[in-house]
Amino acid sequence: KNRITWQREKGRGSRSNWKNSMEDIWFCTKSDTYTFNVDHVKMRKKVWAPYTKGGKPKDWEQTKTGNFRDTYPSNFWNDITIPFWSMAENTAHPTQKPEKLIAKLVLASSNKGDIILDPFLGSGTTSVVAQKLGRNYIGIEQNERYATWTEKRLESALTDSSIQGYRQQIFWDRNVQETQKR
Template sequence: MKEKAYYCDENSHSKLVLADTFNYLEKIDAESIDMIFADPPYFLSNGGVSNSGGKIVSVDKGNWDKIDSLEKKHEFNRRWIKLSKRILKPNGTIWISGSLHNIYSVGMALEQEGFKILNNITWQKTNPPPNLSCRYFTHSTETILWARKSDKSARHQFNYKIMKERNGGKQMKDVWTGSLTPKREKTWGKHPTQKPEYLLEQIILSSTSEGDLVLDPFVGSGTTCVVAKDLGRRYIGIDENKSYLDLAIKRLENVK
């Protein structure tokens, strides 16, 4: 597909695109993507408050994180997941991250659109923000669903040996523990839902090979692309927020 990129990385044949995710996904060639990682909106912007660095802050992140109803939220998820299935290679896989506010809709949408869920990864955060209301257990985990097309002939890639080596010679389990995004990864600016690089490194290493093409349809500050570049993979990142893409570009240009 030929379309002007907002940022083009000639060395790795990769790019960032300033566009509406739905519109751009429709233009990507069918069965051309090896792996998709998506961190879609959690739809948490409802006027509430949270804790950040010991301070009470608003949970509102922007219009992109707002939705009118449960039905519209599920329609949103089914639509982008359906488009993702078309562009994913027969043996490719999709990873989707989310909190309890959206991940159950995502799981249902995956099955409705013809995916088989392979794993339910629990990302356990070692330093979650405290619960201000003291009326719930502290939210310290997120779920990452890993899926492939439900076609029985599909043989998804899983780099079992690499994951075993990273886990001290033992089979890696579906609970991954680590900290929230460290400050050093926010040197060039902040994104409200930025994922830590170690998380994407594990995902990309587990299910791709060097030279594969990785897509992030809600790329934000570009963590997926930064890690893909560092690991020798090609990437496409899509976002309709120019300031987030500018932040992603700064990070990409400083990958060693």
């Protein structure tokens, strides 16, 4: 249906060509009947040049902490970083995906109570996000050490279901203080 480009910001430096800091995500469905909850994956963006009509904000909201607009997501995702070492979700897995990234996919393409399958689970991100968002999960991972990290993360998720960058059922743009209240 779509090719999504995720600009993951950090990339392996290269002196002979442009460093690669993007990844493809392919959105595929088995048939023309499928789940796509676009209203569950809206993004809150800061408005830098607010447009007014009749002196009133057009499609944005004025708050004490700035002007914001909630938008439908496109297939270019530039609001999500890889899990940096300082982030609570970070493990030592070499290719760990951010919870915020998986949360977008899970929220858009499934409903509460559905089963999410990840046959290459790694550090467990997909199962952890599924649990945090009220889905069931099946994860397969060949490396026992990574599977142990998953178990640990799943246990922590029982008491902390927060997902960095996703709050009040909205995805916050990168570098926008999440603590800002509307």
